[in-house]
Amino acid sequence: MLLLTEIAGIIPITNEIEAAIRDKFVKCDYMKSECLHEAGKVAKDLYFIEKGLVRMFYHNDAGKDITYGYYTEGDFITVPDSFFTQVPSKYHMEMMEDGTLYAITLSDFNQILIDYPVMQRLENKTLRTFLLKAGERITALQFQSAQERYDTLMDNQPSIIRRVPLGTIASYLGITQETLSRIRGRK
Amino acid sequence: MLLLTEIAGIIPITNEIEAAIRDKFVKCDYMKSECLHEAGKVAKDLYFIEKGLVRMFYHNDAGKDITYGYYTEGDFITVPDSFFTQVPSKYHMEMMEDGTLYAITLSDFNQILIDYPVMQRLENKTLRTFLLKAGERITALQFQSAQERYDTLMDNQPSIIRRVPLGTIASYLGITQETLSRIRGRK
DNA sequence: ATTACTTTTTGATTAATATCAAAAGCAACG
DNA sequence: CGTTGCTTTTGATATTAATCAAAAAGTAAT
Numbered sequence: 001m002l003l004l005t006e007i008a009g010i011i012p013i014t015n016e017i018e019a020a021i022r023d024k025f026v027k028c029d030y031m032k033s034e035c036l037h038e039a040g041k042v043a044k045d046l047y048f049i050e051k052g053l054v055r056m057f058y059h060n061d062a063g064k065d066i067t068y069g070y071y072t073e074g075d076f077i078t079v080p081d082s083f084f085t086q087v088p089s090k091y092h093m094e095m096m097e098d099g100t101l102y103a104i105t106l107s108d109f110n111q112i113l114i115d116y117p118v119m120q121r122l123e124n125k126t127l128r129t130f131l132l133k134a135g136e137r138i139t140a141l142q143f144q145s146a147q148e149r150y151d152t153l154m155d156n157q158p159s160i161i162r163r164v165p166l167g168t169i170a171s172y173l174g175i176t177q178e179t180l181s182r183i184r185g186r187k
Numbered sequence: 188m189l190l191l192t193e194i195a196g197i198i199p200i201t202n203e204i205e206a207a208i209r210d211k212f213v214k215c216d217y218m219k220s221e222c223l224h225e226a227g228k229v230a231k232d233l234y235f236i237e238k239g240l241v242r243m244f245y246h247n248d249a250g251k252d253i254t255y256g257y258y259t260e261g262d263f264i265t266v267p268d269s270f271f272t273q274v275p276s277k278y279h280m281e282m283m284e285d286g287t288l289y290a291i292t293l294s295d296f297n298q299i300l301i302d303y304p305v306m307q308r309l310e311n312k313t314l315r316t317f318l319l320k321a322g323e324r325i326t327a328l329q330f331q332s333a334q335e336r337y338d339t340l341m342d343n344q345p346s347i348i349r350r351v352p353l354g355t356i357a358s359y360l361g362i363t364q365e366t367l368s369r370i371r372g373r374k
Numbered sequence: 375a376t377t378a379c380t381t382t383t384t385g386a387t388t389a390a391t392a393t394c395a396a397a398a399g400c401a402a403c404g
Numbered sequence: 405c406g407t408t409g410c411t412t413t414t415g416a417t418a419t420t421a422a423t424c425a426a427a428a429a430g431t432a433a434t
Contacts, residue, residue, distance in 0.1 A: 060330055068325070081319055120307035127314035132268050134321035138255070141328035142361040143247055146421070166382065174329040179421055181383050333391070353412065366391060368413050 003048050003102050006074055010125050011118050020112055025102040030095045037093040043083035045103040049075050052099015053163050057171070058090045067172035069133075070096075070160050076126045096164050146175045150183050190235050190289050193261055197312050198305050207299055212289040217282045224280040230270035232290040236262050239286015240350050244358075245277045254359035256320075257283075257347050263313045283351050333362045337370050 003025060007013060013021075025048065030036070037043050039058060047054075054077060056068040068091060071077045082089035083106060104112075113119050140149050150173060154161065161169060170180040190212060194200060200208075212235065217223070224230050226245060234241075241264060243255040255278060258264045269276035270293060291299075299306050327336050337360060341348065348356060357367040 058326075064330075066326075066330060068322070080315065081322060084315055117304040117307065120304065120311065124307065124310055124314060127311065127318060128267065128271055131314060131318050131321060134318060134325060135255070135268060137325050138321060138328065139245075139253075141325065142358070143251075143253060165380090171329070176422060177382075178384085178423085182421090185383075352410095363392060364412075365393080365414085369391095372413075 002050050002074065006048070006076075007122060011121050017116050017119070020115065024108040024112060025104045027100065027102050029100050030098065032095055032098050034095045035092065036095065036101075037079050037082075037089070037091065039090050039092050040088050041082075042086050042088055043079040045105055046076065046078040046083060046109055048102040049073055049077065050100040050102060052101065053096040053160075054093055054099075054101075055096050055164065055168060056091050056093050057168070058092065065168070065171065067168045069172070070157070070164065072157075072159075080127075080130065141174055146173060146179055147183055147186075149173045149175075150180065189237050189261060193235070193263075194309060198308050204303050204306070207302065211295040211299060212291045214287065214289050216287050217285065219282055219285050221282045222279065223282065223288075224266050224269075224276070224278070226277050226279045227275050228269075229273050229275055230266040232292055233263065233265040233270060233296055235289040236260055236264065237287040237289060239288065240283040240347075241280055241286075242283050242351065242355060243278050243280050244355070245279065252355070252358065254355045256359070257344070257351065259344075259346075263309075267314075267317065328361050333360060333366055334370055334373075336360045336362075337367065 004013065004018060004021060007021065011017075027050075030052065036045075036047065036054065049071060051073060054071045054075075056071070056077075056079065057065055058068060060066050077093070079089045079091045079093060081087070082091070086106070113123070140152060144152070153169070153173065166180060166184075167177045170177040173180065175183075191200065191205060191208060194208065198204075214237075217239065223232075223234065223241060236258060238260060241258045241262075243258070243264075243266065244252055245255060247253050264280070266276045266278045266280060268274070269278070273293070300310070327339060331339070340356070340360065353367060353371075354364045357364040360367065362370075
């Protein structure tokens with residue numbers, strides 16, 4: 001079970017913890033384009049992706065759909081600005097492929113943290129990973145050209161490009177769809 | 188003591204915890220332009236800013252100095268991609284004004300987390316705050332104009348502009364110094 | 375295959391920002 | 405003061421990417 005394997009990579013798993021995880025993380029299948037979280041609502045669940053690809057996005061002032069990020073197999077995801085604070089978020093989260101996720105509610109998650117404080121390390125680790133990625137994106141958006149940002153994406157997550165529509169990638173890179181199409185055309 | 192006040196805002200502080208904090212967080216004065224962390228080294232300390240302004244920056248491939256962020260009174264700061272992983276970082280951290288910080292080493296910090304697991308929540312909270320800010324910057328860099336990003340900075344941290352050289356702000360906003368100067372000139 | 379629909383590409387033009395170069399402003403120092 | 409060294413502003417030009425518009429390529433259902 002990928003979920004347990006991932007967690008075991010971060011903290012030592014006792015039988016008790018394993019039982020709690022099996023109990024509280026609920027496995028569920030989702031279909032392509034199914035909505036995991038809707039803007040304006042409070043995030044109910046933290047998810048773990050066993051299979052599939054999730055896109056987080058929002059609509060800017062002009063109503064344009066802008067991709068914040070993609071998440072895939074082995075990632076823990078949620079809308080962090082909503083789940084932990086229970087404040088409504090502007091972000092949507094949606095399945096880009098059929099897939100299988102495990103979901104846990106905030107109250108179950110908090111209970112696990114109380115029962116097994118070592119699990120805090122899991123949350124911390126997840127947050128740090130998010131933060132590291134965020135830092136890299138900021139750096140890229142600050143001073144790399146569209147071409148460089150695309151190249152980096154190709155190097156790091158080449159599969160994304162095959163799995164999602166071009167338009168959503170363009171907004172992820174901070175450029176228009178036309179520009180991305182031209183970048184791909186070059187060379 | 189601002190450090191204790193800040194922590195008390197996040198977790199309940201017992202006498203024991205207060206004693207541990209007073210013991211392990213070492214107060215130290217720094218002078219303007221003093222270096223808190225040098226690129227290529229492993230981050231030794233986590234800091235809390237009682238007074239002063241810290242800039243985190245790096246040199247890009249072209250050798251240009253690029254500001255990652257500014258941190259001020261009440262912030263916990265470190266080079267997160269180095270401190271927690273103990274891997275060398277490309278970031279520098281430097282005082283922009285004379286100031287007073289509290290520093291704690293990773294081993295002391297970890298010991299506190301072991302002795303008082305509730306302190307994990309402090310780490311969590313700090314990471315979440317960093318992450319939230321990072322998310323906002325990504326959003327801004329993705330699709331806001333230079334002018335909009337400057338306006339946002341003015342709204343959120345107007346004092347920064349008075350406390351640091353213009354050139355470092357420009358790179359923070361992802362624009363050149365000349366463009367920033369022109370934005371300020373308008374209206 | 376045919377139609378309807380969505381996604382991607384191509385083209386022409388415009389707008390935003392970078393670059394290069396130099397001038398102006400400012401602060402510390404002798 | 406006047407010089408030196410740094411920061412900020414101004415100007416002219418070049419580049420990058422956005423915008424608007426339309427054509428082409430895919431995809432799915434009939």
